[in-house]
Amino acid sequence: MTVKDGRDDDWSTWMRAAIAGDQAAYHRVLSAMTPVLRGIVRARAGAMDANWCEDVVQETLLAIHLKRATWDPAMPLRPWVYAIARHKLIDAFRRRGRAVHLPVEDFAETLPAAEAPDGLELRDAGLLIDRLQDRDAALLRCLALEARGQDECGQRLGLTPGTLRVALHRALQRLAKLRQEGGL
Amino acid sequence: MKTDDLVELIAMDDATQGPLAPRVIGVAAGLLAVTGALVIGILGLRADLMAAMADPVTALKWLMPLALMAAGAFAAIRLTHPERSTPVLARILIAVIAIGAVAWWLALAMGLPDDQVMPRSLGSSAAVCLGSITVISGPALAAVLFLLRAGASPAPMASGALAGLGVAGAATAIYALHCHEDAPLFFILWYGLGIGLVTAAGALAGRRLLRW
Numbered sequence: 518m519t520v521k522d523g524r525d526d527d528w529s530t531w532m533r534a535a536i537a538g539d540q541a542a543y544h545r546v547l548s549a550m551t552p553v554l555r556g557i558v559r560a561r562a563g564a565m566d567a568n569w570c571e572d573v574v575q576e577t578l579l580a581i582h583l584k585r586a587t588w589d590p591a592m593p594l595r596p597w598v599y600a601i602a603r604h605k606l607i608d609a610f611r612r613r614g615r616a617v618h619l620p621v622e623d624f625a626e627t628l629p630a631a632e633a634p635d636g637l638e639l640r641d642a643g644l645l646i647d648r649l650q651d652r653d654a655a656l657l658r659c660l661a662l663e664a665r666g667q668d669e670c671g672q673r674l675g676l677t678p679g680t681l682r683v684a685l686h687r688a689l690q691r692l693a694k695l696r697q698e699g700g701l
Numbered sequence: 702m703k704t705d706d707l708v709e710l711i712a713m714d715d716a717t718q719g720p721l722a723p724r725v726i727g728v729a730a731g732l733l734a735v736t737g738a739l740v741i742g743i744l745g746l747r748a749d750l751m752a753a754m755a756d757p758v759t760a761l762k763w764l765m766p767l768a769l770m771a772a773g774a775f776a777a778i779r780l781t782h783p784e785r786s787t788p789v790l791a792r793i794l795i796a797v798i799a800i801g802a803v804a805w806w807l808a809l810a811m812g813l814p815d816d817q818v819m820p821r822s823l824g825s826s827a828a829v830c831l832g833s834i835t836v837i838s839g840p841a842l843a844a845v846l847f848l849l850r851a852g853a854s855p856a857p858m859a860s861g862a863l864a865g866l867g868v869a870g871a872a873t874a875i876y877a878l879h880c881h882e883d884a885p886l887f888f889i890l891w892y893g894l895g896i897g898l899v900t901a902a903g904a905l906a907g908r909r910l911l912r913w
Contacts, residue, residue: 536717544712551704575707580913582711584853586718587782600784604855604913621784646702660713661706667713686716697913 529594536590547578550598552629554578557602560627561619569609572696577605579693599624608697648695653688660685718851722778725848729774729868732841737875740833744879753883762877762888765798769896770870777845777863781852787859795866806889813886824887830880834895837872838865842903846910854911861907862900869899 528546535543554577558570580601588597603621610617646654646662652674659670671681753759776791810818824830845864854860873892882888 538715538717540712540715543715544708547708547712551708555704571704575702575704578704578707578711580853582714584783584851584913586721586851587853589782596784597782600855601853604783604853657702657710661702661710664706664709682714682716685710685714689710689714 526593528598529590532585532588532594533590536585546594547581550581551578552631553627554598554602556630557599557624557627558606559630561606561617565613573605573609576609576693576696577602579689579696580605583690583693595625596621646692649688649691652684653691656681656684657688657692721781721848721851725778725845726774728844728848729841729871732844733837733868733871733875736837736840737872740837741875741879744829744833746878747881749881750878756883758885759883761885762880762883762892763874765802766870766873766877766892766896768794768798768870770867770874773863773865773867773870773900775867777849777860777867780854780856780860780863781849783853783855786855787863791863802889802893805885806893809886818886821884821886822890824882824884824891826880826882827887827891830876830882830891831895831898833876833879834869834872834892835899837875838868838899841872842868842899842906846903846906849907849911850913852911853913854907857911857913858904858908860911862904864907865900865903866896868903869896872899 528549531542531546531549535546551574554574555570558573558577559567562570562573581598584601588594599621602624603619606619607617646657649657655674656670656676659665659673660667665673667678667681670676671678674681676684747753754763772791772794776787779785779788779791810822813821842865845868846861849860849864852860873896876895877888877892880888
């Protein structure tokens with residue numbers, strides 16, 4: 518129990534720093550969450566395959582990002598993260614035509630799962646990104662798949678640092694919306 | 702896209718959002734003030750407003766809608782947090798007012814001769830009453846629902862209904878500044894219907910708009 522509490526303090530502390538503008542802390546907390554989310558989703562996936570699980574993990578990460586203002590920094594972060602994961606899991610099941618009952622109390626007991634499934638990147642390296650508008654797609658591909666810096670991507674796409682940040686935020690919003698509507 | 706790539710992208714996005722509650726309340730109050738002033742400007746204040754507010758029964762025309770406004774607004778804002786549920790206090794307050802109003806109306810109706818219940822309930826301004834409550838509510842409800850899309854409601858339909866209840870409560874209290882019909886048979890029925898209508902509209906819209 519003490520170990521878990523200790524980890525939760527880390528998550529909450531990192532997230533508070535992230536909201537204050539510390540990008541390294543944000544990366545740290547997102548990276549720490551990812552295997553935990555993967556474990557939660559896989560433990561409840563039933564007959565769904567690993568790609569489906571990874572999609573739900575990604576949708577949950579996007580929701581955590583886009584809804585992070587709904588976390589009260591005076592509260593521990595984990596219950597809020599579990600609530601988002603539960604919501605996204607139920608949503609994903611419902612799109613497959615399945616109603617599920619998922620008590621949120623069990624979420625804290627699930628073991629993390631570190632490794633991403635093999636072949637996922639082959640399956641859709643740009644599949645979802647392709648469905649975004651051209652500019653959004655080009656920006657996300659440049660930043661993530663080609664892993665070029667913000668400066669280089671900005672130059673290539675003719676964006677100033679300020680407009681690139683706005684464009685990135687909008688692109689992530691549209692990506693989340695596409696995933697929710699498309700049920701990919 | 703690999704999950705690690707997505708994490709990289711997300712960590713690069715430092716767009717910040719301020720807290721939602723002050724924006725929601727500010728915009729709702731502003732729009733209710735504007736549409737309320739327009740409607741009351743057209744219909745006029747009731748002449749004996751001060752005396753009406755001092756009468757303990759007539760004062761309920763403001764107290765009940767304002768209590769519903771407070772409960773609805775408080776609960777709708779709480780429900781922007783995914784890990785929370787509708788506050789017990791708000792649930793109790795809403796249930797007590799709804800059940801109390803229905804019981805009061807039935808007791809009054811049963812204490813009257815049959816041929817008087819209808820005319821007293823219908824009054825002379827039912828259409829204006831219903832129309833005003835919905836007109837005052839409309840723009841504020843639309844704006845509130847739009848803003849609440851930034852929240853993460855665990856129950857979108859309930860969030861929409863509670864937002865509708867909060868807005869309708871305020872709109873009804875504003876309309877009561879004009880409404881000169883003080884028979885409880887009238888105002889329980891028509892205020893209740895007006896608030897119920899806007900609450901239902903909020904629930905239906907919320908179910909679609911507040912999904913995330």
